[in-house]
Amino acid sequence: MIEDLKKSLKLHSNIRENLPREVLISLAVDNKEAVLTRNGALGTWTPSNSTGRSPKDTYIVRNPESELNIDWSSPNNIGMNPQTFALVFEDALKTIGKKKTIFTTDRVIGADSKYALRVKTICDKALSQVFVDNMFRPTPDDINQSIFADEQFFLIALPKDKLDKDRYKGLVRDQPNGETSDICVVVDFDKKIGIVYGSSYMGSMKKLMFTVMNYYLPFKGVLPLHCSANEGVNGDSALLLGLSGTGKTTLSADPERALLGDDEHGWSNDGIFNFENGCYAKMIDIKPENEPEIYEAVMHKADYTKHGAIIENAMIYPDGEIDFFDDRYTPNSRASYPLSFLDNIKESSKASHPNTILFLTADAYGVIPPISKLSKEQAMLWFLMGYTSKLAGTETGVTEPQATFSRFFGQPFMPCNPNIYAEMLGDKMDKHNTNVFLINTGWSGGSYGTGSRIKLKYTRAMVDAALKGKLNKVDFIENKVFHLNIPTSCENVPSEILNPINTWKNQDEYQKTAEKLANKFSTNFDKSYGNQNLDPGIISQCPGK
Known part of the structure; x- marks a missing residue:
């Protein structure tokens, strides 16, 4: 297949290879793929069915070579037979051949050259390649030392084209209205090809490549993690794990700590490294006083050819003014920008083994403590469960928070x-004496709709305390429902909010709600891991058991 793709590109009459960033930005504007905002950034909008990922239209090719490595019981691992993938690939080549212009770029995924994977992105939109330039890394001079030196992945992105519904009837999913879906995001790990067909959400490209790395790296001794990472002045590094909307990007942008990256990292025998070259931050309700680094990265003024931050699906008025508080189109407005737009970064995007890991959850029930210190068994349990709430807009069709379990805080x-993944994490935690905390960035004083979101300044204070060891000498009390250890005090945080039962007007109602959630944990654990023969010490830490 790769040879067919290379032949198709060779025969095309107008291939624009590795164009300079300024040229790609100019073409995106000239071709009306984006508008200019008042500060010089690029603004764009996707169709209503592409304002978030499309998990039900995301597939993995089920090949004999790799199928035993993949958990097909996961609802996010939807198999596609090789024959259907061949049809999608065939249609992609025909579509490429009909395009007036095709853009290609050569980048890598992985800041550590030893583990960097080369990827060639092929698409018909200059704006897509600006996104790639923001998010994927330049090819390093020493790429030949990579464990993937002899391999290359090919990513085809056709965001505005659609599958022929008649051709694919019975081969891809049917929508609720009975029509065949015309969107397909599919990866073939063995042939090293990924195709984004019909999804204009730019995150589809980056998440496809994240999934690719998450498949390849464990077999090379590297644990991939859906997390942000930063480093203190003394070289102490930290990982922050959490699904979209739980605060990874926000909390990792700490003025006292250098950022490695905000979403995707690997933990090798040498330390940790970022996969990406940029950030893809949620922009809804962003305020410069709350998130100054992110706001400045997106909203600084510059000549548009030197800017290149892409603001996706926000309200932009005809004069170029932006309203990040208007969510009528979607609450999942995003901005992509290079890490270099931030002041406080570690340029190498690499660090030593993490001293601290933070699991982030946005609890919509309002019953999880704002901060808890986890034992090894508790950490393994919460890593396996990955409890959080889907927040509005992070996936197409999700308009309000829903309780969910996403193993490893990144199941999709x-x-x-x-x-x-679980065994690798446990081994590395033991080997490097890593402390783990659970941070709830969600609700307090009641469930969603009654309670309120925990204040960001308090969450930042708790994160600071965890990273600096300020909780090592405080007393803890046990929350018996969730088997969690709650600190009785934390610097710059009102003590009364640390134990969530104290924030509810009706404590009996809190207890009922907590037990309701604990039962959901127990049920989900039994369904997902009941036959896995896990350590009894881990099982005993599951809420509801």
């Missing part, structure tokens, strides 16, 4: 069998 992007 973690295709391998769960024991592969």
Whole structure:
């Protein structure tokens, strides 16, 4: 297939290869793929069915070579037979051949050259390649030392084209109205080809490549994680794990710590490294006083050819003014920008083994403590469960928070069998004496709709305390429902909010709600891991048991 793709590109009459960033930005504007905002950034909008990922239209090719490595019981690992993939690939080549212009770029995924994967992105939109330039890394001079030196992945992105519904009837999913879906995001790990067909959400490209790395790296001794990472002045590094909307990007942008990256990292025998070259931040309700680094990265003024931040699906008025508080189109407005737009970064995007890991959850029930210190068994349990709430807009069709369990805080992007990731994390935690905390960035004083979101300044204070070891000498009390250890005090945080029962007007109602959620944990655990023969010490830490 790759040879067919290379032949198709060779025969095309107008291939624009590795164009300079300024040229791609100019073409995106000239071709009306984006508008200019008042500060010089690029603004764009996607169709209403592409304002978030399309998990039900995301597939993995089920090949004999790799199928035993993949957890097909996961609802996010939807198999596609090789014959259907061949049809999608065939149609992609025909579509490429009809395009007036095709843009290609050569980048890598992975800041550590030892583990960097080369990727060639092929698409018909200059704006897509600006996104790639923001998010994927330049090819390093020492790429030949990579464990993937002899391999290359090919990513085809056709965001505005659609599958022929008649051709694919019975081969891809049917929509609720009975029509065949015309969107397809599919990856073939063995042939090293990914195709984004019909999804204009730019995150589809980056998440496809994240999934690719999450499949390849464990077999090379590297644990991939859906997390942000930063480093203190003394070289102490930290990982922050959490699904979209739980605060990874916000909390990792700490003025006292250098940012490695905000979403995707690997933990090798040498330390940690970022996969990406940029950030893809949620922009809804952003305020410069709350998130100054992110706001300045997107909203600084510059000549548009030197800017290149892409603001996706926000309200932009005809004069170029932006209203990040208007969510009528979607609450999942996003902005992509290079890490270099931030002041406080570590340029290498690499660090030593993490001293601290933070699991982030946005609890819509309002019953999880704002901060808890986890034992090894508790950490493994919460890593396996990955409890949070889907927040409005992070997926198409999600308009309000929903309680969910996403193993490893990134189930949609973690295709391998769960024991592969869990065992690697446990081994690395033991080997490097890593402390783990659970941070709830969600609700307090009641469930969603009654309670309120925990104040960001308090969450930042708790994160600071965890990273600086300020909780090592405080007393803890046990929350018996969730088997969690709650600190009785934390610097710059009102003590009364640390134990969530104290924030509810009706404590009996809190207890009922907590037990309701604990039962959901127990039920989900039994369904997902009941036959896995896990350590009894881990099982005993599951809420509801």
